[in-house]
Amino acid sequence: MTENMTREQRIQAVIESLKDKPGALLPILHGIQDDLGYIPSEAVPAIASELNLSRAEVHGVISFYHYFRQTPPGKHTIYLCRAESCQSMNAEALEAHAKKRLGIDYHQTSDDKTFSLEPVYCLGQCACSPAIMVDEEVYGRVTPERFDEIVEAVKEEA
Amino acid sequence: MSTKVYVPCDSSAQALGANRVAEVIGAEAAKRGADIELIRNGSRGLFWLEPMVEVETPQGRVSYGPVRPADVPTLFDEGFLKGSQSPLFIGPTDEIGYLKNQERLTNARVGITDPVSLDDYIAHEGYRGLRRALEMQPIDIVQEVTDSGLRGRGGAAFPTGIKWKTVHDCKADQKYIVCNADEGDSGTFSDRMAMEGDPFVLIEGMTIAGLAVGATWGYIYLRVEYPVAHRHLNQAIEAAYAAGYLGDDILGSGKSFHLEVRLGAGAYVCGEETSLLESLEGKRGLVRFKPPLPAIEGLFGKPTVVNNVVSLASVPIILDKGGAYYRDFGMGRSRGTLPIQLAGNIKRPGLVEKAFGISLRELLYDYGGGSASGRPIRAVQVGGPLGAYLPESQFDTPLDYEAFSAISAALGHGGVVVFDDTVDMAKMARYAMEFCAIESCGKCTPCRIGSTRGVEVIDRIIEGKQRGRNEELLRDLCDTLLNGSLCALGGMIPFPVLSALEHFPEDFGATKTHAA
Numbered sequence: 001m002t003e004n005m006t007r008e009q010r011i012q013a014v015i016e017s018l019k020d021k022p023g024a025l026l027p028i029l030h031g032i033q034d035d036l037g038y039i040p041s042e043a044v045p046a047i048a049s050e051l052n053l054s055r056a057e058v059h060g061v062i063s064f065y066h067y068f069r070q071t072p073p074g075k076h077t078i079y080l081c082r083a084e085s086c087q088s089m090n091a092e093a094l095e096a097h098a099k100k101r102l103g104i105d106y107h108q109t110s111d112d113k114t115f116s117l118e119p120v121y122c123l124g125q126c127a128c129s130p131a132i133m134v135d136e137e138v139y140g141r142v143t144p145e146r147f148d149e150i151v152e153a154v155k156e157e158a
Numbered sequence: 159m160s161t162k163v164y165v166p167c168d169s170s171a172q173a174l175g176a177n178r179v180a181e182v183i184g185a186e187a188a189k190r191g192a193d194i195e196l197i198r199n200g201s202r203g204l205f206w207l208e209p210m211v212e213v214e215t216p217q218g219r220v221s222y223g224p225v226r227p228a229d230v231p232t233l234f235d236e237g238f239l240k241g242s243q244s245p246l247f248i249g250p251t252d253e254i255g256y257l258k259n260q261e262r263l264t265n266a267r268v269g270i271t272d273p274v275s276l277d278d279y280i281a282h283e284g285y286r287g288l289r290r291a292l293e294m295q296p297i298d299i300v301q302e303v304t305d306s307g308l309r310g311r312g313g314a315a316f317p318t319g320i321k322w323k324t325v326h327d328c329k330a331d332q333k334y335i336v337c338n339a340d341e342g343d344s345g346t347f348s349d350r351m352a353m354e355g356d357p358f359v360l361i362e363g364m365t366i367a368g369l370a371v372g373a374t375w376g377y378i379y380l381r382v383e384y385p386v387a388h389r390h391l392n393q394a395i396e397a398a399y400a401a402g403y404l405g406d407d408i409l410g411s412g413k414s415f416h417l418e419v420r421l422g423a424g425a426y427v428c429g430e431e432t433s434l435l436e437s438l439e440g441k442r443g444l445v446r447f448k449p450p451l452p453a454i455e456g457l458f459g460k461p462t463v464v465n466n467v468v469s470l471a472s473v474p475i476i477l478d479k480g481g482a483y484y485r486d487f488g489m490g491r492s493r494g495t496l497p498i499q500l501a502g503n504i505k506r507p508g509l510v511e512k513a514f515g516i517s518l519r520e521l522l523y524d525y526g527g528g529s530a531s532g533r534p535i536r537a538v539q540v541g542g543p544l545g546a547y548l549p550e551s552q553f554d555t556p557l558d559y560e561a562f563s564a565i566s567a568a569l570g571h572g573g574v575v576v577f578d579d580t581v582d583m584a585k586m587a588r589y590a591m592e593f594c595a596i597e598s599c600g601k602c603t604p605c606r607i608g609s610t611r612g613v614e615v616i617d618r619i620i621e622g623k624q625r626g627r628n629e630e631l632l633r634d635l636c637d638t639l640l641n642g643s644l645c646a647l648g649g650m651i652p653f654p655v656l657s658a659l660e661h662f663p664e665d666f667g668a669t670k671t672h673a674a
Contacts, residue, residue: 026423029423061440061441065443088575122343126345127501128173128174128208139173140170
């Protein structure tokens with residue numbers, strides 16, 4: 001049903017459904033990002049007025065958390081783990097390869113809008129380092145070659 | 159009768175291809191008309207064998223691994239449904255040395271049951287702790303936990319019983335149980351495994367905590383990086399509500415407990431209990447000044463128990479078998495068991511739950527089998543990004559909270575990350591400071607500014623610029639962070655930095671003449 005709604009209506013619908021929870025701001029921000037892929041600037045005044053917060057407070061929360069984004073992501077987001085366990089298994093080389101392969105740095109989206117790249121500090125896959133997550137799928141023991149295979153496979157299924 | 163085949167759904171098993179293996183097994187069985195029941199269990203934690211497939215035979219479960227999708231037809235040909243030998247045959251699962259010698263109390267069911275099946279949970283001694291707790295007075299539940307000697311498994315190691323007693327004794331119209339499921343430490347994955355592989359044990363533990371202190375609401379503050387845990391927890395909570403294990407009248411007792419999962423949003427500092435509470439309240443995850451303690455003024459200003467996943471997941475067995483049973487494992491003031499996680503550059507990474515007291519050397523070589531690369535192990539970081547780097551000379555330290563603090567290290571969450579001799583320890587020290595700079599909540603100056611300055615000072619040391627002076631400056635800065643920070647993020651970041659400098663001075667360009 002959300003397809004027929006404008007972005008403003010979708011934002012409003014998320015806020016309506018969650019605003020009565022105690023500490024509703026984080027669930028609302030997750031709800032909006034799950035629906036739209038990011039938290040557009042027009043969501044800020046809408047949330048602020050419903051939760052009786054200042055716009056600065058809402059903006060302050062969005063910018064505090066690494067996971068929330070204020071610009072649209074690519075079709076797929078690749079999260080690359082930078083934590084120690086992955087580093088011990090050559091994550092640095094994987095990192096360099098991924099940036100080169102995708103032609104982007106962290107927090108950027110490829111020109112064709114297919115991939116966004118985000119660093120992450122531990123995916124909890126330390127027993128199969130180095131690890132990446134593409135959207136919600138995790139991959140362990142990722143070599144540069146395997147990275148390319150994963151990227152190709154994800155592209156194809158899209 | 160159908161044969162039970164187990165393929166783990168743990169996210170690390172998935173990361174190694176378990177979903178595809180499960181699909182192929184299902185398709186192959188259908189094609190061959192084999193009558194199987196495919197169960198997605200948690201992981202046994204033997205990750206070098208994942209995806210590890212188990213088959214139930216009259217002699218018990220036997221395992222095969224690591225199984226790739228292409229291996230499946232051959233496994234069928236070789237008669238794996240009857241537990242026959244084949245190149246991938248590991249043997250009876252319970253007889254695998256790595257597993258057999260463990261003392262699994264908290265993770266007793268992980269890898270054995272279907273994580274989201276309440277029936278399976280109950281069939282494997284689940285909810286016995288809660289049933290007993292429902293017949294007890296709240297203060298007696300608190301006493302049982304105190305008697306067990308359980309200390310927080312999140313890292314700070316504070317006695318759980320004392321925390322519960324404080325909340326129990328508070329008079330308030332509302333109290334909360336908050337589970338800190340924001341385990342963001344590299345090298346730790348036991349929370350994730352417990353939540354993915356046995357979510358009911360956490361739900362049961364939190365319900366018992368609620369009964370003990372008089373709290374009727376609980377929140378699990380979960381990392382957004384753990385989507386499988388999120389799904390499993392929500393499915394399990396739904397099943398627990400439907401069967402009357404959660405809700406307004408738990409098993410007809412008249413007692414109520416409600417539970418909800420809340421997602422974090424990728425801030426490491428929210429694993430600190432007060433910033434976690436701020437985050438749950440819908441704010442920036444800024445650390446709070448203490449006092450007041452969260453036990454007295456916690457979530458929404460109400461008395462709140464904040465415990466880690468493993469701590470709460472240890473409660474059901476304590477209530478089921480008694481505090482003394484649990485206390486009889488361990489050494490000194492470290493009682494019970496610790497789920498240890500072997501990670502990084504190690505041949506056999508995995509979960510090892512043992513009573514406190516096992517040495518690092520036993521873990522690294524007897525369990526872990528040495529490094530994955532085959533090169534010498536040079537440094538081991540224990541306890542996450544804020545834990546010290548230990549050199550080989552300290553590998554005989556027993557895993558015990560006090561023994562670790564005696565060598566200026568932290569046992570933390572029991573995560574063990576292994577590095578071989580290609581590691582550059584100056585780079586790791588720099589990374590620790592950089593991590594602190596990225597993750598600082600910004601409330602206190604030592605952590606906010608100190609971490610950024612720390613990166614710069616380490617850079618100058620690496621470049622060899624006024625090495626002696628800069629090393630002195632780094633030590634001074636670490637002293638400020640250690641003594642002046644508001645929480646453990648700034649307060650502990652000197653541990654990895656100073657231990658790297660102390661034990662591996664050659665990586666910082668030190669020659670013997672000015673190593674000190």
